[in-house]
Amino acid sequence: MIEFLDVSKFFGDHKALDNATIKIEDGTTIGIVGPNGAGKTTLIRLLCGILKPSKGQIIIDGMDLQKHPTEIKKIIGYLPEEPNLYERPKAGELLEYFGLLYGVPKEKINQRIDELLTLVGLSDRKDWKVSSFSKGMRQRLAISRALIHDPKIIVFDEPTMGLDPLTSRKIRDFIKTLKKDKTIILCTHYMYEAEQLCDKIAIIDKGKIKAYDTIENLKKIYIKEKTFKIGLKNMKKDILDRISLDKNLKVEERGENYLVIKARDYEDLNYVLREDVIYFEDLTPSLEEVFIELVGSKND
Amino acid sequence: MIEQMVKWELRRLFKNRKFKIAFTLQLLVILLIIPLFGSYVKALEEGGFFNLSIGGKGYLPIGISSEKNSLTDIISENKRFDIVWVEEKEGLELLRNGRISAFLVIEKEFEDKIRSYRSSKVEVYINNQNPKGVSAYSEINTILLGFRDGAIEARIRDLSIVEPNIELVSQSPLDNNTPSQNQTTQEQTTENVTNILDRPANFEEQIERTRKSFEDEQGGYIVLLVLLLPLFLSGGMLIDLLISEKERRTGEMLLALPMKREGIFYSKFISILAIILFQLLFWVVALYYFGRVTNPLIILPLTITAILLLSITGLIGVYSKNYKDSALIVTVTFILLFFLLFGTSTLYVAGLKEAAAISPLSLVIAIENGTYSLKEAAISILPSLSFSIILIYLSTVLYKKDEFYFGPRPSIQDLVFEFAGKLRLKNIVFSPYLIALIFGFIAIFISIIFEIFFGIIALYFTESIFAILFIWATIEELSKSIGIFSAKKYFPLKWHEGMLAGMTSGLGFALLEDIIFTAFALNLFPDHALRVFVTRTFLSGGIHIVSTGVIGIGISERKYLVPAFLAGILIHFIYNITILRGAL
Numbered sequence: 023m024i025e026f027l028d029v030s031k032f033f034g035d036h037k038a039l040d041n042a043t044i045k046i047e048d049g050t051t052i053g054i055v056g057p058n059g060a061g062k063t064t065l066i067r068l069l070c071g072i073l074k075p076s077k078g079q080i081i082i083d084g085m086d087l088q089k090h091p092t093e094i095k096k097i098i099g100y101l102p103e104e105p106n107l108y109e110r111p112k113a114g115e116l117l118e119y120f121g122l123l124y125g126v127p128k129e130k131i132n133q134r135i136d137e138l139l140t141l142v143g144l145s146d147r148k149d150w151k152v153s154s155f156s157k158g159m160r161q162r163l164a165i166s167r168a169l170i171h172d173p174k175i176i177v178f179d180e181p182t183m184g185l186d187p188l189t190s191r192k193i194r195d196f197i198k199t200l201k202k203d204k205t206i207i208l209c210t211h212y213m214y215e216a217e218q219l220c221d222k223i224a225i226i227d228k229g230k231i232k233a234y235d236t237i238e239n240l241k242k243i244y245i246k247e248k249t250f251k252i253g254l255k256n257m258k259k260d261i262l263d264r265i266s267l268d269k270n271l272k273v274e275e276r277g278e279n280y281l282v283i284k285a286r287d288y289e290d291l292n293y294v295l296r297e298d299v300i301y302f303e304d305l306t307p308s309l310e311e312v313f314i315e316l317v318g319s320k321n322d
Numbered sequence: 323m324i325e326q327m328v329k330w331e332l333r334r335l336f337k338n339r340k341f342k343i344a345f346t347l348q349l350l351v352i353l354l355i356i357p358l359f360g361s362y363v364k365a366l367e368e369g370g371f372f373n374l375s376i377g378g379k380g381y382l383p384i385g386i387s388s389e390k391n392s393l394t395d396i397i398s399e400n401k402r403f404d405i406v407w408v409e410e411k412e413g414l415e416l417l418r419n420g421r422i423s424a425f426l427v428i429e430k431e432f433e434d435k436i437r438s439y440r441s442s443k444v445e446v447y448i449n450n451q452n453p454k455g456v457s458a459y460s461e462i463n464t465i466l467l468g469f470r471d472g473a474i475e476a477r478i479r480d481l482s483i484v485e486p487n488i489e490l491v492s493q494s495p496l497d498n499n500t501p502s503q504n505q506t507t508q509e510q511t512t513e514n515v516t517n518i519l520d521r522p523a524n525f526e527e528q529i530e531r532t533r534k535s536f537e538d539e540q541g542g543y544i545v546l547l548v549l550l551l552p553l554f555l556s557g558g559m560l561i562d563l564l565i566s567e568k569e570r571r572t573g574e575m576l577l578a579l580p581m582k583r584e585g586i587f588y589s590k591f592i593s594i595l596a597i598i599l600f601q602l603l604f605w606v607v608a609l610y611y612f613g614r615v616t617n618p619l620i621i622l623p624l625t626i627t628a629i630l631l632l633s634i635t636g637l638i639g640v641y642s643k644n645y646k647d648s649a650l651i652v653t654v655t656f657i658l659l660f661f662l663l664f665g666t667s668t669l670y671v672a673g674l675k676e677a678a679a680i681s682p683l684s685l686v687i688a689i690e691n692g693t694y695s696l697k698e699a700a701i702s703i704l705p706s707l708s709f710s711i712i713l714i715y716l717s718t719v720l721y722k723k724d725e726f727y728f729g730p731r732p733s734i735q736d737l738v739f740e741f742a743g744k745l746r747l748k749n750i751v752f753s754p755y756l757i758a759l760i761f762g763f764i765a766i767f768i769s770i771i772f773e774i775f776f777g778i779i780a781l782y783f784t785e786s787i788f789a790i791l792f793i794w795a796t797i798e799e800l801s802k803s804i805g806i807f808s809a810k811k812y813f814p815l816k817w818h819e820g821m822l823a824g825m826t827s828g829l830g831f832a833l834l835e836d837i838i839f840t841a842f843a844l845n846l847f848p849d850h851a852l853r854v855f856v857t858r859t860f861l862s863g864g865i866h867i868v869s870t871g872v873i874g875i876g877i878s879e880r881k882y883l884v885p886a887f888l889a890g891i892l893i894h895f896i897y898n899i900t901i902l903r904g905a906l
């Protein structure tokens with residue numbers, strides 16, 4: 023269990039995180055989304071004990087992070103936002119070094135390295151120097167570095183940033199395989215990534231946590247109505263009258279032979295759909311658009 | 323954990339081809355230097371080390387009017403001289419024409435007189451307008467002094483009598499109807515008129531020995547030069563280890579490790595220290611093997627120096643944002659450190675042993691010459707070691723702060739403010755004065771640096787002592803005012819509070835200055851140390867407090883800024899003049 027209790031972080035006068043309170047249960051995957059500069063990385067660094075909170079308390083597994091930093095850091099695997107690695111050593115050497123620093127027993131370390139490199143698809147690159155790696159390979163190596171000590175809590179800061187769609191997908195698939203028994207905190211710009219991978223999402227903006235809930239609940243709360251576009255062969259007057267009198271439906275737009283209607287659900291549209299429908303489109307915004315609306319409206 | 327990290331850092335360094343080359347070169351450099359070093363010592367044997375004039379064999383044409391004797395033998399051994407043997411008249415003529423740069427007139431019975439321990443006279447003429455004159459004089463003088471000391475020691479040894487009275491008579495050119503642009507120095511070995519047996523063998527041997535020991539002192543000095551220059555290069559490596567983590571942003575992985583943050587700093591520090599120690603050991607053993615170092619114990623003060631160097635570069639590495647940032651600080655610090663270390667050891671060789679003893683490098687020379695004592699060793703080692711420990715502690719304090727990796731980096735003022743804020747004594751009102759006091763301590767170092775720098779420049783343009791005193795007063799007042807400005811940055815100060823801040827800054831300055839002066843006085847003239855301490859405390863201390871207090875008023879009430887500064891500087895300046903008058 024990870025608990026942030028009223029945590030704030032200042033850089034000089036700038037408040038990067040503002041009274042954040044958040045609870046993360048063991049074994050869940052949490053997505054942290056928010057625009058650039060929202061404070062996602064700051065939150066994550068605080069969680070990893072890399073930054074010290076200016077105010078508030080962070081409790082992990084019942085221990086105060088400020089008081090027991092080394093014990094807690096042992097169970098956290100952290101992939102930084104800019105996964106810069108040392109260039110000179112070979113991939114295997116790099117993993118070995120961090121393995122030893124994290125206290126992985128010497129005799130187990132090679133097995134663990136091979137395991138991880140196979141998982142991220144770099145098994146044939148163990149003896150290559152890091153400097154010869156492409157960006158995607160570096161990211162995968164950085165991920166295996168973060169996991170070298172088989173941490174209970176995994177923290178990824180934008181793991182797919184700047185990677186091609188295929189590599190991104192591979193990484194997402196890999197994260198899915200981790201989900202089983204780990205607590206994962208995933209920071210991302212992409213709502214669909216969060217939707218795909220996470221049980222709960224925290225939306226953060228300007229240092230404040232705007233929303234923190236399951237995807238289902240977020241949808242329920244923020245997507246109260248669905249929007250449909252219906253093309254009709256002929257726009258009969260009686261239908262149009264009925265629609266305009268229907269409390270459950272709201273006409274957003276009326277074209278020559280189509281209607282854009284807001285409704286709670288399909289069922290409300292049943293009688294419309296019995297007409298001669300040419301086409302039917304669901305225009306309901308995704309969670310992504312909810313997110314944009316949530317943080318965008320105040321940003322501008 | 324730290325051990326693991328040190329291993330890794332070392333492995334990483336030695337995996338780096340460029341580092342490997344540099345490391346090997348640094349080790350080999352010593353082997354290259356050994357023959358060079360040998361010729362240095364040879365050069366020493368042929369002439370005075372302190373003569374910094376360039377030029378090789380036969381560079382200095384001199385004239386000698388004398389018969390051959392033991393003194394002229396020694397002079398002719400010096401390959402830098404090109405000797406013409408002439409009569410006195412002719413020699414003076416050559417000197418006037420600039421054909422020779424110095425002219426020696428040695429008494430006819432010189433050898434006999436000296437051997438029978440009677441006074442004898444050597445006259446040295448130089449032409450002031452001849453640019454080589456000074457060099458020639460200095461070389462000759464070194465030889466004459468060595469000769470004289472040798473002669474005296476020989477006599478003391480032979481007779482076990484008390485040391486005789488030695489005079490070095492400077493003769494004004496006019497007294498001796500010598501040519502007017504010539505300067506005469508008379509060298510006399512005074513004597514007891516008793517009849518003494520002639521003991522030539524012992525006599526020559528003794529002269530030889532004295533000359534050797536004089537050169538040996540400088541031998542230790544060269545060992546230093548040879549050993550320390552590469553050490554300075556190593557300091558940069560620690561900075562690199564610390565800053566590269568910031569610049570390449572790899573440090574974040576380290577910060578996330580389950581270890582104390584200062585552990586990361588210690589690992590890097592120890593890694594570089596290990597490398598330096600290895601180099602030192604290699605060099606000292608090599609030099610010892612080739613007979614260029616007589617006592618391998620010099621590794622101890624050299625290690626202390628290395629630790630001092632690393633603790634300074636470590637702090638710079640922690641404080642700097644990036645390489646550019648560090649380059650400036652490093653350059654300035656290294657110049658200062660170089661002057662401090664070599665300045666003190668030069669003082670040591672020049673004979674100001676007590677004042678110079680605080681430098682561990684002086685201990686290197688002392689050990690080399692076999693003249694060190696336990697007390698001397700402690701004086702050399704403890705200050706540097708404690709200073710290093712303070713710096714290392716400071717580095718870890720800073721390293722633990724988020725800002726030194728992630729920014730925004732606090733200024734020195736911010737750090738002092740934070741520190742002063744912590745020490746607040748119930749009442750917040752004390753903080754500005756604490757800040758001012760701390761900057762008062764710092765101000766003395768700032769002003770010493772600038773005083774030396776501008777003092778030399780001022781001396782170059784004007785010889786007026788008043789100008790220098792004025793510049794010094796200005797520098798000291800400006801340095802002390804930093805404390806007031808810093809206090810004002812964080813606290814609004816009314817005029818009386820500004821004055822108080824100024825006074826505390828002045829107090830801090832005076833306190834530390836007092837300690838430094840008294841320490842020097844204790845060393846140089848211990849009998850007067852107490853008097854120095856008392857006068858400094860009550861007079862200078864008071865003046866520093868008053869003058870900066872006045873400036874404090876100006877800083878808190880902006881409209882009086884300029885007049886207050888002028889008044890403060892003037893008070894200080896007038897005091898300086900009064901003291902000078904008193905001293906004269």
Ligand SMILES: Nc1ncnc2c1ncn2[C@@H]1O[C@H](COP(=O)(O)OP(=O)(O)OP(=O)(O)O)[C@@H](O)[C@H]1O
Pocket residue numbers: 033036037038056057058059060061062063064065103728729730
């Ligand atoms: N070291 C620092 N010094 C000053 N300000 C900082 C520092 N680190 C972060 N900030 C500020 O704090 C805010 C939050 O930054 P943070 O890096 O947490 O954002 P983020 O949500 O991770 O953004 P991105 O999506 O761009 O990664 C930003 O306004 C940033 O400018």
Ligand SMILES: [Mg+2]
Pocket residue numbers: 062063064103179
């Ligand atoms: Mg970020």
